Structures are given as structure tokens and as C-alpha cells.
Amino acid sequence: MLEVRALSKAFGGLKAVDQASLDVRQGEIVGLIGPNGAGKTTLFAAIAGFHKPDAGSVRFEGKDITGLPPHRICGAGMVRTFQITQPFAKITVRENIMVGAYFRTPDRALAMREAEAVAEMVGMGGQLDQMGADLTVAARKRLELARALATGPRLLLLDEVMAGLNPTEIVEIVGVIRSIRDAGVTILLIEHVMQAVTSLAERLYVLNQGRMIAEGTPASIAEDPQVIEAYLGHGAAKVLRA
Amino acid sequence: MNRTTVLCALGLVAAVVFPLAAPNYLVNIGMLVFFVAFLGQSWNISGGFAGQTSFGHVVFFGTGAYTSTILQVTWGWNPWVAWPAAMLMGAIVGWGIAFLSFRAGLRGSYFALITLAFAEVFRILANSVPFTRGGLGMLIKSDPRPINFQFKDPIWLYYIALALCVVSLVVAWQLTRNRFGARLVAIRENEDAARALGIDVFAEKVRVLTLSGAMCAAGGTFYAQKYLYIDPSIAFGVDKSVEMLLVTMVGGAGTIFGPLIGSIALTTINEVTRGVASVVPALKNVQPLSLVVYGVMLVLIVARLPDGLTGLFRRKPRHA
Numbered sequence: 001m002l003e004v005r006a007l008s009k010a011f012g013g014l015k016a017v018d019q020a021s022l023d024v025r026q027g028e029i030v031g032l033i034g035p036n037g038a039g040k041t042t043l044f045a046a047i048a049g050f051h052k053p054d055a056g057s058v059r060f061e062g063k064d065i066t067g068l069p070p071h072r073i074c075g076a077g078m079v080r081t082f083q084i085t086q087p088f089a090k091i092t093v094r095e096n097i098m099v100g101a102y103f104r105t106p107d108r109a110l111a112m113r114e115a116e117a118v119a120e121m122v123g124m125g126g127q128l129d130q131m132g133a134d135l136t137v138a139a140r141k142r143l144e145l146a147r148a149l150a151t152g153p154r155l156l157l158l159d160e161v162m163a164g165l166n167p168t169e170i171v172e173i174v175g176v177i178r179s180i181r182d183a184g185v186t187i188l189l190i191e192h193v194m195q196a197v198t199s200l201a202e203r204l205y206v207l208n209q210g211r212m213i214a215e216g217t218p219a220s221i222a223e224d225p226q227v228i229e230a231y232l233g234h235g236a237a238k239v240l241r242a
Numbered sequence: 243m244n245r246t247t248v249l250c251a252l253g254l255v256a257a258v259v260f261p262l263a264a265p266n267y268l269v270n271i272g273m274l275v276f277f278v279a280f281l282g283q284s285w286n287i288s289g290g291f292a293g294q295t296s297f298g299h300v301v302f303f304g305t306g307a308y309t310s311t312i313l314q315v316t317w318g319w320n321p322w323v324a325w326p327a328a329m330l331m332g333a334i335v336g337w338g339i340a341f342l343s344f345r346a347g348l349r350g351s352y353f354a355l356i357t358l359a360f361a362e363v364f365r366i367l368a369n370s371v372p373f374t375r376g377g378l379g380m381l382i383k384s385d386p387r388p389i390n391f392q393f394k395d396p397i398w399l400y401y402i403a404l405a406l407c408v409v410s411l412v413v414a415w416q417l418t419r420n421r422f423g424a425r426l427v428a429i430r431e432n433e434d435a436a437r438a439l440g441i442d443v444f445a446e447k448v449r450v451l452t453l454s455g456a457m458c459a460a461g462g463t464f465y466a467q468k469y470l471y472i473d474p475s476i477a478f479g480v481d482k483s484v485e486m487l488l489v490t491m492v493g494g495a496g497t498i499f500g501p502l503i504g505s506i507a508l509t510t511i512n513e514v515t516r517g518v519a520s521v522v523p524a525l526k527n528v529q530p531l532s533l534v535v536y537g538v539m540l541v542l543i544v545a546r547l548p549d550g551l552t553g554l555f556r557r558k559p560r561h562a
Contacts, residue, residue, distance in 0.1 A: 048438065050434070050437070050438075069437075069442070070437040070438055070440075071437060071440045071441055071442045071443075074438070074439065074440030075440060079438060079439070079440070080438050081438070082434070082435065082438070086432045086434060086435035087432075087435075088427065088428055088431035088432055088435065089431055089432075090427075090431060090496075091427060091431065095424065095427075098424060099424050099425065099427075099428040099436070099439055099441075100439045100440075102421045102424055102425065103439060103440040103441075106420075106421045108419055108420060108421070111421070111424075132431075147435075147439055148438070148439070151439055151440050
């Protein structure tokens with residue numbers, strides 16, 4: 001469904017993403033993990049059209065979408081969310097989600113119904129009249145999810161939807177993400193919260209210093225010495241094994 | 243029918259009946275209130291709803307005023323025909339400025355400053371090119387017949403201003419309930435999020451400034467027909483830009499009635515201070531006193547009522 005090949009993006013002399021490749025197949029939940037500053041968000045931004053890649057290609061459902069502007073990529077059926085939540089502060093939750101829903105229809109009544117349905121799906125049905133600015137962190141994360149979902153994507157790119165949430169909230173949002181996938185939306189997510197991502201994702205990619213260092217099931221990734229060293233430092237794998 | 247609808251209907255009836263009973267002096271003030279509210283609304287659509295603050299909206303006003311006046315004086319067009327042509331010209335200038343500025347990625351205060359620069363360029367051009375007669379300005383021959391968009395009785399210009407204001411209110415009201423308006427608000431609130439949700443931010447911003455330019459240019463023609471004279475500093479002077487921005491900020495940017503409420507408030511202050519200044523000897527030399535009051539008011543509004551006077555009436559959203 002999504003094929004990223006040898007994608008590179010540098011800022012000045014810093015290679016934020018260096019020859020990274022990944023694949024997402026229809027119906028999967030795929031995780032992208034890596035230590036701080038590994039380039040995960042940059043890779044996301046380059047896939048979703050927010051940064052123009054310096055090299056490499058992005059194909060979505062067979063079409064080359066490398067370097068297209070975000071609204072065209074959204075039109076192709078792929079939407080991202082933001083790690084730092086970006087609610088439209090001075091309008092209500094309903095109106096926030098309607099902005100997404102308007103992507104599919106110019107009709108106000110239809111967009112409103114659509115928005116309410118999506119809100120129900122992410123568990124925000126009771127907060128439709130709250131202002132974007134008044135939401136808690138957990139609710140903002142849900143709102144990010146709802147708005148993106150309202151555009152009707154086939155692939156959803158989620159950037160750290162669980163960061164900053166408490167364990168109960170994480171359990172809740174994991175359930176929401178599962179139900180979204182079960183409704184037919186494929187998901188690629190960046191995550192820091194390891195437990196959550198291992199319970200959710202079927203496959204993981206590990207990015208470190210801009211390079212893809214490992215790929216596999218959560219269990220195999222957890223044992224990969226390269227991954228352990230990336231997180232815990234050089235020599236850590238040997239210590240752990242001893 | 244809810245309360246707002248009833249209030250609107252009552253307000254409209256009052257506005258229609260008012261000049262039939264009021265002296266000419268008050269009819270003129272009423273005309274100015276609606277006219278400035280209309281100009282403010284043209285600013286509000288791009289500056290308030292879409293958040294693209296402009297310091298140089300007068301560029302559209304002047305474009306409209308000059309387009310219709312030149313067509314009329316130099317080419318012998320009828321002013322009613324020249325009016326839509328002026329709006330078209332305003333739309334073209336709006337499109338051009340938006341295209342250049344937004345293509346260059348100007349946002350926020352940079353965009354505001356570039357619009358100011360455009361207005362100044364137009365003022366200097368109007369001062370120097372031959373077809374505007376430079377600093378001499380242009381005089382429209384007085385011939386008060388309705389076919390010439392000139393009237394003996396001020397009540398007609400009052401009604402035209404009222405009609406313009408009502409049309410602009412309808413445009414703003416539509417923006418609160420259609421897709422284009424929702425997208426503008428999304429762009430104002432957060433451009434990146436708007437882009438991620440499939441909005442072509444550049445195209446929408448160009449579109450809104452085109453619309454705003456056309457509206458503002460219509461105001462320019464109205465002004466020229468009312469005073470029958472324009473020159474570069476009237477048509478492209480920075481004070482008109484400030485006026486449009488001020489009434490909107492005072493009334494409430496991004497709200498339907500903000501510009502109208504702001505226009506009523508500022509016109510009232512203007513008239514009252516003028517009265518006070520002519521009575522109190524100590525204030526005789528403070529000229530014009532209204533600017534002092536405007537300044538104080540703007541400070542208070544920015545500090546205490548960021549949503550403008552409309553913020554006073556709006557019920558606070560419920561916190562669940």
C-alpha cells in the first residue's frame with residue numbers, strides 16, 4: 001500500500017533521514033520506533049508532503065506521490081496527525097472535526113453528521129460542544145485522530161498519539177486505534193511508549209540516526225542487539241545477555 | 243425563530259425607518275456607519291475569518307474608486323456600469339497581491355507589512371501617472387440624477403450604504419456556515435493542521451483576498467460617488483486602512499456583526515468627542531480628540547477584550 005524507498009532528507013549538514021525504506025501493507029498496523037532525534041517525525045513529514053525529500057521515492061497504492069503537497073496526498077487517501085497536537089483552538093470539537101469532514105463533502109449537514117459519527121468512534125461524542133482550547137491532553141490526541149479520520153483516509157499516519165497519556169488513557173486509545181483498523185483503515189504509527197506499540201503493532205521498523213536499523217515482529221525487535229544498543233548505549237546488549 | 247433572528251429583523255426595520263424621521267445630519271451619520279461597517283466587513287472576511295491581517299486594505303478601496311472614476315470621467319461610462327468594473331479590478335488586484343505574497347510564503351506580520359507597502363506603491367503611482375491626473379485628483383461632474391449615481395436627497399445614499407452593509411453581513415453569515423468559511427477559520431487557527439486535513443491553503447487564501455478586494459473596491463466607488471472627488475491620499479491613504487482594521491478589531495474580528503458594532507461605536511465616539519471638544523475650552527486645541535479616544539479604546543480592547551465588543555454579548559461556552 002505504502003512503499004518508501006531510500007528516502008533521504010537533510011537539514012543543512014544534518015542528515016535527518018538517510019536512505020530509509022519501509023513498506024506498509026493493506027490492513028496492517030505498523031509501528032515506527034526509535035530513540036529521540038532518530039528522524040521519525042522528519043520521515044513522516046517527508047512521506048506526508050510537509051517536507052520535500054532530497055532523494056528517494058514514496059509510492060502510495062502504486063502511485064508516485066513523492067514531493068506532492070499535503071492536500072494532494074490527503075486527496076490520495078493518506079493523512080497524518082501531529083505529535084504536538086494542533087487543535088483549532090477557538091472553535092468547537094464538532095467544528096474541528098467538520099473541517100476534516102468537509103474534505104469529502106461541501107454539504108454542511110452531511111459534514112456535521114459525519115463529524116458526529118467520527119467523534120462517537122473515538123469516544124468524543126460527549127465533548128462536541130467544547131472549545132478546542134479547553135481540551136485535556138488526552139482529548140486533544142483524540143481530536144487529532146478524529147479530524148484526520150474524518151477526511152476518510154485509507155492510510156493514517158499517527159505521530160505519537162500516546163505520548164503524554166496516563167496508563168488508563170493509553171489503554172483506551174489503543175482500543176480506539178484497533179477499532180479504526182477494524183473499520184478498514186491501515187495505520188502507520190510513530191511511538192515512544194514501547195509497551196503500547198508492541199501490543200498494538202504487528203510489525204515494527206526501528207530508525208536510529210536517520211537510518212533504518214531493524215524490521216520485524218515486536219518480539220524479534222526486542223531481542224535485536226542493534227536495537228538494544230540504539231536505545232541503551234554501546235555495549236548494552238552484551239551486558240543484558242550476561 | 244430564535245432571538246438573533248428577531249433582533250436582526252427589528253434592527254433592519256429600524257434602519258429602514260430611521261432616515262424617514264431623522265434630520266439630514268443624522269441620516270448622513272447613519273450612512274457613514276453602514277458604509278464603514280461595509281468596508282470593515284471586507285477587511286473582516288480576510289483579516290478576521292481567515293486571519294490574514296492586512297495593513298493596506300485601502301489599496302482595494304482606491305483601486306475601486308479610481309477605476310470607476312476614470313471610466314466615468316475619461317471614458318464616459320455610466321457609473322452604475324463602472325461599479326461592477328471597479329469590483330472586478332479590485333478582485334484582480336486582490337488576486338495579484340495574494341498570489342505574489344502567499345507564493346513568497348509571507349505570513350502574519352510580514353504579510354501585513356507587504357500589504358502596507360502595496361498600498362503605498364499604489365498611492366505613489368496614482369500621484370505620478372498621467373491617467374489619474376496625479377496629485378490634482380479627479381473631479382466627477384456634479385449632476386444629481388439617479389441615473390448618474392448622484393442624488394439630491396441623502397436618503398438614497400443612506401439606503402445604498404445600508405444595502406451594501408446587509409449584503410456584507412449575509413456574506414459573513416454564509417462564511418460561518420459553509421465549507422469555504424470553515425476552511426478559512428482552520429487556516430487562521432493553524433495552517434499546518436489545515437494543510438494536513440487536505441486544505442489547499444494557498445488557493446483558499448488567494449480566493450479570500452480576491453473576494454475581499456472586490457468588496458472593498460465596491461466601497462471605493464461608493465465613496466467617489468458620494469464626494470465626487472478623489473485624490474491619491476484620499477483613495478490610497480493609510481488612514482482608511484486603519485479605519486477598516488480598527489472597526490473590526492473594536493467590534494470583534496472574525497464575527498458577523500463585529501464590523502457593524504465597531505462602526506457604530508467609533509462613529510458615536512467621533513461625534514460625541516467632536517461635540518465635547520467644541521464645548522470644553524481646554525480641549526479646543528486637542529485636534530482631533532476622537533483619535534485620542536480611539537487610541538485609548540484600542541489599548542483597552544486589546545488588553546481586556548481580545549474578542550472585541552461582541553465578546554461582551556457572547557455567552558461563555560460551557561465547560562464540561
